[in-house]
Amino acid sequence: MPDTNDTAASPGSSLQGSVSPAEWTLRCELAAAHRLVAHFVFVDMTYNHISARCPDNPEHFLVKADNVFMEQVTASNLVKYDLSGRQVAPSAWKASPAAYNVHASVLSARPEIMAAVHTHSPANLAVSAQADGLLPLTRWSLRTTVHWSAARRLPRPTSTITSSNSPAARRSARSPAARR
DSSP: OOOOOHHHHHHHOOSGGGSHHHHHHHHHHHHHHHHHHHHHOOOOOOOOOOEEEEESSSEEEEEOOTTOOGGGTTTTSOOEETTTTBBOSSOOOOOOOOHHHHHHHHHHTTTTTTEEEEEEOOHHHHHHHHHTTTTSSHHHHHHHHIIIIIOOOOOOOOOOOOOOOOOHHHHHHHHHHOOO
């Protein structure tokens, strides 16, 4: 992996002179956003990404390079892709397929969206590890579950955990059908 201070153009140099002023501003802001996400600990190693649509070409977007931690992102090590998931600018860096495929899909499906954030915060990881997922126990979770089920008409999330110790498994074991 190149040093985190290396750039896509050549190691040790900046891309500032090879991109438009609008793209350079976006690169700086996107790198700052990555560092803020890292600062507030919404991270899970390198498996987090923030993308932003390029101002000069809305069919292109910038995303974090693979194997780079959020706090290591610089304006020059962001990688440019198109909405088909093809890297469109020469670079010593590459993004992970998960990053460019997820972000290309979101940005392609929603042209009005200028940026997308995908993080694995400790709170999200904890909720996703629960057998029953997010329960409507507080006003905040109630707002979310009502939004999911009513506004989008999605079913309540179900568990994929099959542990016999999970709450769902314990309820199932107590049911009359389970005793037969």
